[in-house]
Amino acid sequence: MTSLALDPPTGPHPLERAVRRSERRRRLVALLLMAPSVLFAVAVFAVPIGLFLFRAIENDGIPQRLPRTTAAVQAWDGGDLPSAAAFDALADEILALKGTPELAQLGRRLNYVVPGYRSLMMGTARRLDAAQVATLDAEATRARLIEADERWADPAFWMPLKQQSGPLTTFYLETALDFERTPSGELVSVPAERAIFIDLFVRTFQTGLATTVLCLLIGFPVAAVMARASGSLANLMLALVLIPFWTSLLVRTTAWVILLQNEGLVNKTLLFLGLVDQPLQLVFNRFGVYVAMVHVLLPYMILPLYSVMKGVSADHLRAASSLGAKPFMAFRTVYLPLVMPGVAAGSALVFVLAIGFYVTPALVGGASDQMIGYFIAYFTNTSVNWGLASALGAILLGLIALIYLVLGWAIGLDRLKVR
């Protein structure tokens, strides 16, 4: 306090100023060093992911290609049929798109909502004649459209034009969760025979959970033995865990296809031992998926467990038993709480990695063993429905973010490292 009074009233001491200046310069250098990689990660990672996720809610194509129709349909109450003005606008706008690839794109987009819409659009465009429509008034255009295709008299085909006229849509997210809209706009679950995505989420979760539990049950004793082993033996065991960890996931999956196929080593051995009469179907089904996934993910369980277990001194257990605890009691009340962070970290890593798997189920699973990742790829490449691919991706990413948030709060994210 007294030194403050002694300071000259003209401002900070020159030395203090110099320190501040050098501090500022240091901070600037640090920022400049970070800038290239942060900008790179934004440009090549964050922006693509953001644009991808935005597709899940972007209403691509309907209001852009049918601006007048979607505006005119807004006045419609969803009951009988829209006004003649809406029919008039639709006929004009279909004719404007006739012969361009945009008509097919629009038809495909609407086909996601109501099957048959694509053929309706293409057929209507083919049957309408621009010169003729120009001479008709709105009422006559309505009659002409219904004559061209009577589906235009069905309100179900008008509903998507009313419901999806904004710049954003919840349609893809609803579809990805097996919901649909009734003609009056209510959100209802789709009938069980058409529901596919809830099953897909349940299957992904089941596969992830089963893989995690199997990895924990197998990995826990192995990690415990490794942690108690002496120097060179522990090193050997660590090497045996690291060899598969360092081997390409693709190579390991390939190896399981070779091992488990009908003429593979496993079936040959079983036949030779007389345990089976004919080869078992071990691959391209759920069994193959579990074997390969547990094999790929086991090191992610063993390594965090091992590093935590190595830090637990055997003295704790000895102390517990000297106080009269039976082995199981000592394990449950002393050892397990101490290694719990490793259990949590390993299980979380395995689960999060498992629910995002794509290559392994694609190569060793059958059609009914595929998980969310496969369908994201499928809706991107095969059945081109990018909105739905994005919606599935957004839901998967949301789940994973939630898991990380909970983990960050419970055990700290820096524990989630393998080595």
Place this chain on the structure above:
Amino acid sequence: MAARSIRTRGERVGRLAVLAFTGLVLVFLVAPVFVVVPLSFTDSEILVFPLPGWSLRWYEDFFTNPLWTGALYNSFAIGLSVTVLATVLGTTAALGLHASRFRLKPVALGLLMAPLAVPVVIVAVAMFYFFARIGLLGTFPGMVLAHTVLALPFVVVTVLATLQGFDPTVVRAAASLGASPLFGFRTVTLPIIAPGVVSGALFAFVTSFDELVVTIFIASPRQRTLPRQIFSGVSENLSPTVTAAAVVLIVVCMSLMIAVELLRRRSARLQGKAQ
């Protein structure tokens, strides 16, 4: 030692069972890798045990068939470019992150680490859309950029880890002796963090060399890499050449990862001694 004598028989049997189980699990872990290797030396068209005879014909096919040599060349070209880019970006990022204490640091670190947390199929699809829009789909630079995003976290983590044991006063000592910041970096900082940088570079190369999913989505046939070609082989016809290719992939990745592990142990030992 004394503890052993008071173990009951039940405990000894239990312990033996756990040891046997551990042995079986370790065999399960390494068996697939060791099964692929002999199969690649078969002289038969089909992948069966026991091997009808030994031969190098599938390696000969691998190293003479342009489909495979092209893939190998692409993998090395992309991998080396990724290594350079990711190592430079990741090392500077780690130096900056280490030197600063500003509020947004966790955000910057989180952003650089995020590619590890996002399922790779989502990264792949997102890049597919993005690259299609900006004209990088099916191009060599596109592949390098995409793989660099995936490799960057490994470089940042390994260099940051080395910097944890780095005493910043030695840089000040260099400066007080008249070294310019750049000279000080080159002659003092870099030699100390070099093992971390080299580990990061090796990690970056392996990440790219081994990458499959992003490649499936954004590579055109002209950028077919070794894993991409193996993937086609497994899904179309599983010939013994695929196993030879797999062995090449194993040998490259494994030897580089062993180098990383040796560097890690060496620096752990040196840091242990310094303390």
